[in-house]
Amino acid sequence: MNRSRLLRVLALTVAGVVGLGGLGACGDSGGVGGGKNADQATTKDGEKVTLRYWTWFPPEATLRATIAAFERDNPTIKIELRIFEAADYQKQLPLALNGGENLDVVGVQVSAMTNSVREQLRPVSEWEKNLPAGWHDKLAAGPVKQAETSAKDGKLYTIPMGSLGSAVMLYNAAMLADLGIAVPKTADELAAAAAKVRAAKPDVTPVVFSGEPYWQEEMLFTIAGQSSPTLSDDVFAGRKAWNSPEMVMALTQYKSLFDKGIVGTDVLSLKGGRPAELFTGGKAAFYVDGSWQSSMLSESYRKANKIELADVGAAAFPVVAGGKPAARAFAEGGLGIPKKSTHVAQAAKFVEYMTMGKGVDSWGKDLVLVPTAKSYTADGSVLTSKAARDGYAAITTVINTAGSARDSNQSFLNQVEGNAILDVLRGQSTPQAAADKLQAEWTSGRYTAK
Amino acid sequence: MNSRNAPVTAAVGGARPVRARHATSPRRRRRGSFVGVAALFLAPLLLIYAVYYLYAFGFLAKTSTTRSTLSFGDATDVGWENFRLVLTDEVFWRSVANNLLFAAVSIAVALTLGFFLAVVLSSGVRLRRFFYAVFLLPSLIPLSLFATVFGRMLETRDGAVNATLRTVGLGSLAQDWLGEEGPAYAALFVLLVYLIGLPIMYYTSDLATANTTILESALLDGANTRQMYRLILFPLLRNTHKTVILSVLLGSFRAFDVVFFSTKGDPGGRTGITGTYVYNAMLGEGRVGYASAAAVLVLVIALLVSLIHLLAQRRGR
Numbered sequence: 108m109n110r111s112r113l114l115r116v117l118a119l120t121v122a123g124v125v126g127l128g129g130l131g132a133c134g135d136s137g138g139v140g141g142g143k144n145a146d147q148a149t150t151k152d153g154e155k156v157t158l159r160y161w162t163w164f165p166p167e168a169t170l171r172a173t174i175a176a177f178e179r180d181n182p183t184i185k186i187e188l189r190i191f192e193a194a195d196y197q198k199q200l201p202l203a204l205n206g207g208e209n210l211d212v213v214g215v216q217v218s219a220m221t222n223s224v225r226e227q228l229r230p231v232s233e234w235e236k237n238l239p240a241g242w243h244d245k246l247a248a249g250p251v252k253q254a255e256t257s258a259k260d261g262k263l264y265t266i267p268m269g270s271l272g273s274a275v276m277l278y279n280a281a282m283l284a285d286l287g288i289a290v291p292k293t294a295d296e297l298a299a300a301a302a303k304v305r306a307a308k309p310d311v312t313p314v315v316f317s318g319e320p321y322w323q324e325e326m327l328f329t330i331a332g333q334s335s336p337t338l339s340d341d342v343f344a345g346r347k348a349w350n351s352p353e354m355v356m357a358l359t360q361y362k363s364l365f366d367k368g369i370v371g372t373d374v375l376s377l378k379g380g381r382p383a384e385l386f387t388g389g390k391a392a393f394y395v396d397g398s399w400q401s402s403m404l405s406e407s408y409r410k411a412n413k414i415e416l417a418d419v420g421a422a423a424f425p426v427v428a429g430g431k432p433a434a435r436a437f438a439e440g441g442l443g444i445p446k447k448s449t450h451v452a453q454a455a456k457f458v459e460y461m462t463m464g465k466g467v468d469s470w471g472k473d474l475v476l477v478p479t480a481k482s483y484t485a486d487g488s489v490l491t492s493k494a495a496r497d498g499y500a501a502i503t504t505v506i507n508t509a510g511s512a513r514d515s516n517q518s519f520l521n522q523v524e525g526n527a528i529l530d531v532l533r534g535q536s537t538p539q540a541a542a543d544k545l546q547a548e549w550t551s552g553r554y555t556a557k
Numbered sequence: 558m559n560s561r562n563a564p565v566t567a568a569v570g571g572a573r574p575v576r577a578r579h580a581t582s583p584r585r586r587r588r589g590s591f592v593g594v595a596a597l598f599l600a601p602l603l604l605i606y607a608v609y610y611l612y613a614f615g616f617l618a619k620t621s622t623t624r625s626t627l628s629f630g631d632a633t634d635v636g637w638e639n640f641r642l643v644l645t646d647e648v649f650w651r652s653v654a655n656n657l658l659f660a661a662v663s664i665a666v667a668l669t670l671g672f673f674l675a676v677v678l679s680s681g682v683r684l685r686r687f688f689y690a691v692f693l694l695p696s697l698i699p700l701s702l703f704a705t706v707f708g709r710m711l712e713t714r715d716g717a718v719n720a721t722l723r724t725v726g727l728g729s730l731a732q733d734w735l736g737e738e739g740p741a742y743a744a745l746f747v748l749l750v751y752l753i754g755l756p757i758m759y760y761t762s763d764l765a766t767a768n769t770t771i772l773e774s775a776l777l778d779g780a781n782t783r784q785m786y787r788l789i790l791f792p793l794l795r796n797t798h799k800t801v802i803l804s805v806l807l808g809s810f811r812a813f814d815v816v817f818f819s820t821k822g823d824p825g826g827r828t829g830i831t832g833t834y835v836y837n838a839m840l841g842e843g844r845v846g847y848a849s850a851a852a853v854l855v856l857v858i859a860l861l862v863s864l865i866h867l868l869a870q871r872r873g874r
Contacts, residue, residue, distance in 0.1 A: 198627060201626065201627040201628045202627060204628070205627075205628050205629060222626060222843075223626040223627050223628050224628065226628055226631065227628065312714065318735075318823075319821065320826075371714075372713070372733060372736055373712075373713035373714040373733065374714075375713075375735070375736060376711065376712045376713040376714070376716070376733065376734070376735045376736065376823075377712065378708065378821060381709075381712070385715075517840040518837065518838060518839075518840050518844050518847075521837040521840050522648060522826070522834075522837045522838065523648075526822075526825040526826040527825070529823075529824065529825050530824075530825045533736050533737075533824065533825075535824070535825065551642070551645075551646075552638075552642055553642045553646060553847065
């Protein structure tokens with residue numbers, strides 16, 4: 108075989124493969140439009156059924172303990188758990204369901220994932236007959252409604268375990284007590300507290316939060332929500348423009364935290380888990396994050412995680428320029444049943460246990476979510492100090508009275524919005540210029556709203 | 558040009574020796590049969606490789622003309638719209654420019670510092686193994702880990718870089734590394750300099766097979782160190798330069814982890830590259846088609862860059 112002949116053979120091989128590739132690409136690309144419901148398996152009395160459960164929440168230790176309690180109460184059901192990292196899960200679950208993975212119960216990030224998996228899930232209306240009569244009344248209406256409206260077709264596919272809200276402010280209660288600082292309710296009070304901390308403890312950063320783009324939206328709409336509670340909903344729904352006067356005002360007010368010296372631009376270099384690391388290490392007095400950090404209010408949690416803070420409290424983020432405390436909140440931890448499940452009755456029993464049954468008391472102790480179940484009350488053994496009790500009450504209140512949903516357009520946030528806000532905070536752009544840029548990009552067609 | 562019998566002129570970039578052409582010599586026929594055997598052994602692997610890449614590319618190309626979620630179940634055809642949107646996005650073009658800029662910096666560093674260090678280390682300097690470890694380690698450990706540590710060092714208040722500057726009395730040089738464009742680029746350039754381990758390895762392996770008689774001749778002719786570097790060694794490693802340039806150039810399109818885990822594109826996304834652009838484009842609902850279009854365009858740009866490089870090489874021969 109001479110070289111030219113070899114080249115011809117190779118060219119034909121490659122051409123054939125290109126054809127295959129083209130055929131493959133033009134064929135069924137995995138999108139099966141949801142498929143049909145699987146037939147139900149028949150089980151004899153006393154026969155054990157294994158349910159395959161995928162989720163990312165709550166933490167594994169909590170889940171295992173909750174599942175063990177469920178299995179004790181339901182000896183004929185075994186739960187086979189697989190747990191993921193949150194960001195990874197957003198990609199893994201849709202691909203797995205689409206690829207025909209036989210799962211019985213799945214956790215769904217209500218805002219971020221509902222529409223990418225709903226075609227592979229059974230609407231709740233199909234399996235609510237397996238739930239107790241009047242199950243709706245056992246749950247807070249708000250989060251259930253949010254789970255329903257998050258789906259493009261307006262159907263309820265998952266039952267939310269609880270709600271998350273942001274931004275809220277944790278504080279080192281022991282440090283504030285030592286310095287004689289009262290919990291700040293306004294930005295001016297926070298500025299005074301920050302000045303006191305700086306003077307007394309030069310190695311402590313008064314206020315920390317994440318400098319990553321995604322977090323800037325949380326801060327912006329928390330501050331905006333204090334005077335315009337529905338601004339976030341209005342902007343994302345297209346009822347208000349990104350360069351509306353309210354948005355320009357919100358950007359200006361957020362920037363004022365830096366102008367007043369409450370926060371330094373050095374805080375914006377904190378990434379990942381660094382703000383939490385500084386706070387738990389006693390190197391920050393105030394830590395602004397989401398309600399999912401409420402676990403830090405628990406003394407047992409702090410001990411288990413070797414956090415050497417004597418006492419931690421929480422509060423709504425101080426009011427910057429009038430209005431009242433605010434946060435954005437949204438249903439989270441939705442539990443759904445895939446179409447492929449052959450054990451719907453048993454899966455529904457497990458969903459009931461986790462969302463409105465005894466399981467809530469088990470995972471609720473983590474304080475990560477404010478449970479949807481109306482019957483839930485915070486465990487007194489978890490919140491051992493006044494600061495912790497008041498803090499949890501403040502977080503619950505601000506979540507239950509949220510004026511806007513904790514919604515987002517992730518691509519827009521990561522490519523444009525977060526960076527535009529950061530430019531304002533660093534003085535590299537004016538609030539008006541940033542708002543105009545946001546509006547121009549929002550209407551460019553690149554970031555299609557839900 | 559590593560043959561010990563090669564004329565010195567060839568080693569220093571002079572005229573290449575003319576080979577006699579024998580159209581159908583027995584030697585050529587023998588070589589043809591060798592090529593056939595080689596092709597036979599290569600064919601299965603080549604087929605798997607081609608299917609894997611070409612099918613993936615076909616799938617990507619098809620997805621790029623749709624608007625769909627990761628479920629791929631509700632895809633709607635949008636034709637070339639995704640490509641139009643990507644091509645009119647200034648953030649995309651900035652990321653491409655950053656890719657090329659970082660590649661240019663990496664190449665410049667590899668061809669100068671990398672080459673110099675490789676020669677020095679090959680010349681029997683003391684503690685050679687220690688220095689090899691120092692220079693190669695960043696290239697051998699996972700880049701994500703290395704870049705994460707580096708990113709942490711850049712923190713404004715408690716980062717190791719500013720802390721060190723303050724400790725040695727150079728506090729005035731402390732920067733908001735991730736908050737200003739100039740310092741952020743400078744920080745990334747430093748990171749890229751740290752990653753010259755592989756070019757050093759390429760040069761070292763080629764230097765080991767270099768024709769030492771040329772160097773001896775140059776020494777006898779009275780060449781000084783500078784002349785030895787400039788006129789003898791640098792041209793002698795011409796083929797290695799080509800390998801280094803191409804690998805660094807294409808490597809820059811795969812440098813997602815370097816940027817993502819160090820600056821994360823800060824400040825304001827200005828140090829982002831095509832990898833971080835595609836990653837961010839993937840996030841969110843119904844963005845798979847758009848991200849696929851961006852990925853296809855990045856692939857086309859990378860191929861064009863490679864083509865330009867190959868053509869430039871041919872013209873340089």
